[in-house]
Structure formats: C-alpha cells, structure tokens
Amino acid sequence: MQSFEINKSDLLKIKNALEANDTELQRVLGEYHASEIAILFERLTPEEREKIINVLPSDIASEVISEMDEENHPEQILFNLHPEKRSEIIEELDYDDATDIISQLEEHEQEQVLEHIDQEDATNIRALLHYDEDTAGGLMNTDVIKLNANLNKKDALEEVIRQSEEKEEFYTIYAVNDRDILQGIVSLKDIIKSKPDVMVHDLLKTDYVYVKAEVDQEEVARLMSQYNLTSIPVVNDHLKLLGRITIDDIIDVMEEENTEDILKISGVSEDEELSGNWKDAVKSRLPWLIINLGTAFLAASVIRHFGNLEAKLPIIAAYMTIIAGMGGNAATQALAVTVRRISLSDLTDAQAYNTVLKEFLVGMINGAVNGIIVLVVALFYDANPMLGLVLFLAMTGNLIVAGLTGASIPLLLKRLGIDPAVASSIIITTFTDCIGFLLPLWLASALLL
Amino acid sequence: MQSFEINKSDLLKIKNALEANDTELQRVLGEYHASEIAILFERLTPEEREKIINVLPSDIASEVISEMDEENHPEQILFNLHPEKRSEIIEELDYDDATDIISQLEEHEQEQVLEHIDQEDATNIRALLHYDEDTAGGLMNTDVIKLNANLNKKDALEEVIRQSEEKEEFYTIYAVNDRDILQGIVSLKDIIKSKPDVMVHDLLKTDYVYVKAEVDQEEVARLMSQYNLTSIPVVNDHLKLLGRITIDDIIDVMEEENTEDILKISGVSEDEELSGNWKDAVKSRLPWLIINLGTAFLAASVIRHFGNLEAKLPIIAAYMTIIAGMGGNAATQALAVTVRRISLSDLTDAQAYNTVLKEFLVGMINGAVNGIIVLVVALFYDANPMLGLVLFLAMTGNLIVAGLTGASIPLLLKRLGIDPAVASSIIITTFTDCIGFLLPLWLASALLL
Incomplete structure (x- = not known):
C-alpha cells in the first residue's frame, strides 16, 4: 500500500x-x-x-x-x-x-x-x-482494563472479556488493589497460559515504568522512547491508577515537538501554526526580526568604525560580506548538530568539551580551505597578494569563531536552563557578523594601509 | 518516574x-x-x-x-x-x-x-x-503469530499460546492460507469471545493496511502514523506474509528522519553522525560551504559593480549588510515553515499558491516595519532623509523577495522531485544576498548621487 x-x-x-x-x-x-x-x-x-x-x-x-x-x-x-x-x-x-x-x-x-x-x-x-493538554493527564485515556490483584484465573479472564467488550484494542492489563492503587502489570497471554489456581498477583510484572498526571508530554515521550514502551500507566501522588497513555498519542507529540525544533532554530515562534494566516505569521516572526535588526546594527557599527578604510579600498566591502556570510553558514552547521545532539540526550562535561574541541578543529580546516580559495581569487582577480593573505587569515579566523560559538553557545544556554534552539542562532549570527566584518577590516587596516 | x-x-x-x-x-x-x-x-x-x-x-x-x-x-x-x-x-x-x-x-x-x-x-x-536496512524488509521482524484461517476456536487458541511461548509480547495475529498468503487480521480478544464452533476466517478484519518489503522506511512511518497503526504486516509481491513492523521500530525511524531534516536545512549532510569525529564533520560540511562560497562571490560581484558609489558613500556598506542579513533571516523563517509543512503533507496547487501569497504579505509587512526602524536610524544618526528612504525601500523590497523565495523555492524543488530541505537554503541565501546588496546600492546610486 x-x-x-x-x-x-x-x-x-x-x-x-x-x-x-x-x-x-x-x-x-x-x-x-x-x-x-x-x-x-x-x-x-x-x-x-x-x-x-x-x-x-x-x-x-x-x-x-x-x-x-x-x-x-x-x-x-x-x-x-x-x-x-x-x-x-x-x-x-x-x-x-x-x-x-x-x-x-x-x-x-x-x-x-x-x-x-x-x-x-x-x-x-x-x-x-x-488536566493541562500538554501533560500526561491531558494525554491519557481513562478507559483502561484493570483487574483486582486478588482475582483468580477464571474470574480474571471473565473480567478482561467483560471490560474489553467496548474497547477496540488493548495493550496492557493493570492490576490494582481495592483502593485502585497500581500493583503491577499483567499480560493476557500469561493469564491464559497460567494454571487454574493461579491468582493475578502471582503473574504481576512489578518493575514497570509509570508517570504522574502532571508530567509534561515531552517527558512522557522521552520515557516511552527510552524504555521502548507501547503504553504507560498514569497515576496520582498516591499511585492510584488514573489512566494510560498509548504510543500512538505519543507519535503526535513527537511530530509536534520536531516541528517546534525546526521552527525555533529558524527564528519562528514555536506556536506558529504551519498553515496559519499572515497575521499570526507576522506576530510570530516580527519580534525575532526586530531583535535581529538590533544585533545587525551592532555588527554594522564595526563597519562604520572603518569608514575611512572603505573609502580607500572599496573592494574590501565585497570580501567582508563573503567572510561574514561564510561564518554564518559554518556556525549554522555547528549549531544544528549541537542543538540536535542536546535534544536527543544530555551531554556530560567531557562530551561537551570534546564537542567544542571538535568544532574548533572543523572550523579551522574548513576555514583554511575556503581561505585558500578566497586568497587565490584575490591573487588572480585583484592581483593583490597582501589582500589575499588578509582574506585567508580573516576567513580562517571567522570559521574558527563560528565553530566555537556554534558548539559552545547552545551548550552554555542549556546549562543556564534556556532552550538552546530558541536563543542560539541570534547570538551566534551576531558573533560571526561582528568578527566577519572586524577581522578583514582590521587586518586590512594593519597590513594594507 | x-x-x-x-x-x-x-x-x-x-x-x-x-x-x-x-x-x-x-x-x-x-x-x-x-x-x-x-x-x-x-x-x-x-x-x-x-x-x-x-x-x-x-x-x-x-x-x-x-x-x-x-x-x-x-x-x-x-x-x-x-x-x-x-x-x-x-x-x-x-x-x-x-x-x-x-x-x-x-x-x-x-x-x-x-x-x-x-x-x-x-x-x-x-x-x-x-533486505536494505532502510526498507520495510530491513525493519520487519519475521517472528509473527500467524494462524491458518481454517482453524477452529480451540485449535486457534492453542496455536496462539504455543507460538507466543517464546515472545515477550505480541500485537496482532495474522491469518494466512495454506500457502502463507495473508488473509486478514484477527484479535485475540475476538477469538476468546467467540462461540466454540467459530473458525478463524469468520473473525477476520480484512480492510487492513500492509506494506511490501521493498518500501522505504519513511513511507512505512507515514503509513503507520496516518492510519494510527501499532503494527503493520510486510508481504511480498504475491501477498505472502513475510513479517511485521511494530511501532517502536518506527519511533526510531522518526527520530532519525527528524534529525536529518534539521541537519539538511542547516547545510549539514544527512549522513553526519551527531557524535561523529572531526574528519567526518569536515567531509560532510565542506562541500556545502564551498558551494556557498561560490554563490557568495556571485552576490559580492554586485557590490564590486558599485565600487564607485562606496568610495563616495562608505556608510552604504554598513547598511547594505544589515539589509542583506535581515533578508536572510526572514527567508529562513519562511523556508522553515514551508519545508516543515511540505514534509508533513503534500500541498495542492491552491494551497501552494496561498502559501506564497501569505509569505509575500508577511514579507511586505515585516519589511515595512523593519524599514521604518532603519529609516529612523538613518535620520537621527546620519541626518540623511533620502538615505532613509533608500533604506526603507530596500528593506521592504528585500523582505518581500525573502518571503517569496522562502516559500516558492522549496515548493518548486518538491515539484521537480528534489528534496526541498537540502537545496533550498543555498538558493534562497543567494537571492536575498544579491537583492539585499543590489537594492540599496542601486537605489542610492539613483537617488543620492
């Protein structure tokens, strides 16, 4: 099909x-x-x-x-x-x-x-x-199959059949005591296979995973994925069985969270509906653009500072945009890999250190390769070896900054309890823009004038 | 927990x-x-x-x-x-x-x-x-519970218990004929509840969804999510039952696909392992950076063309980077929303048209608001109303281009059979950079010199 x-x-x-x-x-x-x-x-x-x-x-x-x-x-x-x-x-x-x-x-x-x-x-x-719709309580279905742990095989089977009359399908049977406190999980297969004198409590699996009703849906998704569960019981503070969440409800949560991740990393509010109208889109994106405009002024002030140089060497403006732009691209790459890695699992200090080190190396190599290309272009096109050297150094330097910030900013934000997907890219672009303008202008001032 | x-x-x-x-x-x-x-x-x-x-x-x-x-x-x-x-x-x-x-x-x-x-x-x-590991055949488990459709209730129950001895849990029972051709799906509950003289083929659900072994895993994930399935049978061309895929295997596929989406949209090869070493990272990202460098030269050539203007009006370089950068940001927003929308469902011609129209409107409004801010800055900071007008027009124009390309390029690529997540952002950045440089330079040449 x-x-x-x-x-x-x-x-x-x-x-x-x-x-x-x-x-x-x-x-x-x-x-x-x-x-x-x-x-x-x-x-x-x-x-x-x-x-x-x-x-x-x-x-x-x-x-x-x-x-x-x-x-x-x-x-x-x-x-x-x-x-x-x-x-x-x-x-x-x-x-x-x-x-x-x-x-x-x-x-x-x-x-x-x-x-x-x-x-x-x-x-x-x-x-x-x-229940808040984003919590376990909001996701759960109260319509569970539950057995008193003191039932014998015959009564238990009859009870399962009676309760399942109205249900399309069921995943798990929960065993409770007289006060509905969860005692464990039992499989229909085990009941069927058991000897006639067996009681439900003899068949219980007791090392099961459960959630409280107020737990956030993302945490529920993480638990079910981590422990490979098809369903999970939801309980209150006294372990009273309230309901269960099945994996099909979690798939929708995952789709939702993944949409949010992609939107946030691109500077779109996570609440923007994909097929929403233009008013919602403006409301969701304009604040972010205005913040970006502020940081762009910051980066542009670097250029203002070197207004003098530009008048004498107009060509530097073209190269400067190339170097800043490449820094942005390289930083986005490092950021995407790091953000995604953080969202799939927490990193230890050693892993965080290794990530930053790796991105430093990657930035240096990618920077050097792209720097050589720019150097060659400057040689052939502008016949200016010193300009070539300036551009090579600036490209390498900016791509190192891109790698370092792309990896370390999201790690830092995560440790500060800030969602790394939301705030990282704006901070990083500011860095790569400022350094991307500063390095070629400053090096050119020092070496070419 | x-x-x-x-x-x-x-x-x-x-x-x-x-x-x-x-x-x-x-x-x-x-x-x-x-x-x-x-x-x-x-x-x-x-x-x-x-x-x-x-x-x-x-x-x-x-x-x-x-x-x-x-x-x-x-x-x-x-x-x-x-x-x-x-x-x-x-x-x-x-x-x-x-x-x-x-x-x-x-x-x-x-x-x-x-x-x-x-x-x-x-x-x-x-x-x-x-089987290729990315196909239904590669995902499936051959260890299914299957019953001959001609069994009666007693034999069927015995057979289920016999076959389930070795299985941790099972979702669905498949009914086959003597040649293992899939006849339908039957639930254990229905077998238990049935009268003694009932045969398996009386209990079959026949409007089930199945996949062939060579189907790609993404398609399997889409099917299971669309039809809310917890398991799906896998068959060969003659509908012979080969195995079944359960939802827990699909969750891993979804995580994988979502990682790929985020990486691709950020210019990282989808094959880069998140915790891979620096050599793999260079191999995965350098080609993309070099392509970007090529397009950056294209955009920079616009600036070269106006070298004359820059010598007379050095301040334009600073503003030009702001306008190009803001275009890139706005385009990324439109792109993320459109790419994610495409990846969740196909858009009709009418929906595609509405999406582009919406992004045009959003671009115009966000462009005008940011344009006014830049205009005000130019008035107060540079005391140059004409420069302010140039910048207002250029910002509005570039954000309209950003919205139009951010929405239409991925839609176009999708129709051409090219993965929109991979190629879109490079094309769009080229557009917003070129237009972001061209508009302020050209308007300034026309109105200020």
Missing part, C-alpha cells in the same frame, strides 16, 4: 456525491478509510464536512472526527450536529480524544455538549478536562 | 563494581533497567562494556545490546563474546534487532557468528540480511 494522497479524481468523486443524494454519498464514502476521509476533509468546506459526518455511521464518523486536523476545527462540526448524533459519536470516541476535541469549545458550549451525553462518559470527560 | 539521566554517583557505583568481583557487579547491575545500562554504556570503555555483558544474564544482556547506541558498536561486543554466550544472547534477541546488529559486521564475521547459533535463528537472520 501507499500512504494516501489526495488526487483530483477522489476529490471530484466526493464533490459529485455531495451534490447527489445521501445514498450515493454513503456509497462513495464507503470506498475510503476513515483516515482518508479525514485527509479529504482538508479540501472541503465546513458545510460539506458536516454533511459527510451526518451521513456516515457513527463509528466511522467518530474515527474521522478524531483524525481531523485541529486546524479544521472538529469541535465545531461536533457542536453543530444534532444532539442525538453527537452523543452517538462521543460514545464511540476514546475519552482522551473526546476531551481533546471538546476542550476546544467555549465553556458554555462544553456544558451544552456534556449535558446531553451518557452520564458516565460525561463524568470521565469532565475529569480529563481538568 | 523521570527519564533516566546518567549522574556521577551511578557511574561511580558501576565503575567501583567493575573493579570488585563478578558477584558484586551482578548485584549492582541488578538495580538498573536494561535501557539504563545501555545509557550508562556511553560512559564506559569497550572493555568495561564487554565485562558487563559477560556477567549479565543472557535475557538482560540481549536487551542491553539491542538498546545500545549504534555508535558504541554493539556488533563488536557481540562478536568478541564466547560463542556459547553469543548464541544465548542472539536467541533472546528479536530477529530484526539481531539482524541490525549482525549486519554491521564484515561478511566473514557474519558467517562466523551465524555458524554457531541455532539453525532456525540463522536461517531467519540470513533471510533478513538480504
């Missing part, structure tokens, strides 16, 4: 079916997987989406709604539905997904939705609405 | 235990999870790692080896072990993990390892060694 991509014929088919009657629309929709319909939704109007959700069976409709991109506002579709259809769809949703969607509504709208659904569902969703 | 971070006391404890006797070492290691030992390995010498693997029970040792960072060469530890211990560890490994590790050895070393292990294991690993 191939991953689904929208093509014109699919879209045309759906659009035509939307014009025809409901039976035809149902027939056409039947050809698509719920995830595919959610993707097709990106190209439809809100009215068309609502019409489709209305004709789909509730189980498929709920899948489509839970797979919809947040930016297409699944909560509005849900809110606009007939209360009966809405209850059916919410009943089919996992509690965590239902909560995510409902949490996007205004408070009075939330109440309106929760009043008309099954009482148990409403209680569960209300409980989940209390 | 917190994710595990190495601290000095853990490391000291392990180092001391390594000096003491094996019993003490075993006792200390018993306090750690296999994943944690794998993390501690980063700080130990190869000899210390080997000693630890030798005293650990084979099941824990195999977990540690499969969790070790590739850069610490688990294959060498495995190869240096006593053949008997080695066989025990390989027997405990999943076939896909064993294959990944063994594939890193030289061919004659591979043979040496495979000769001394269980025949069935060797056959399975040999089969997996044929």
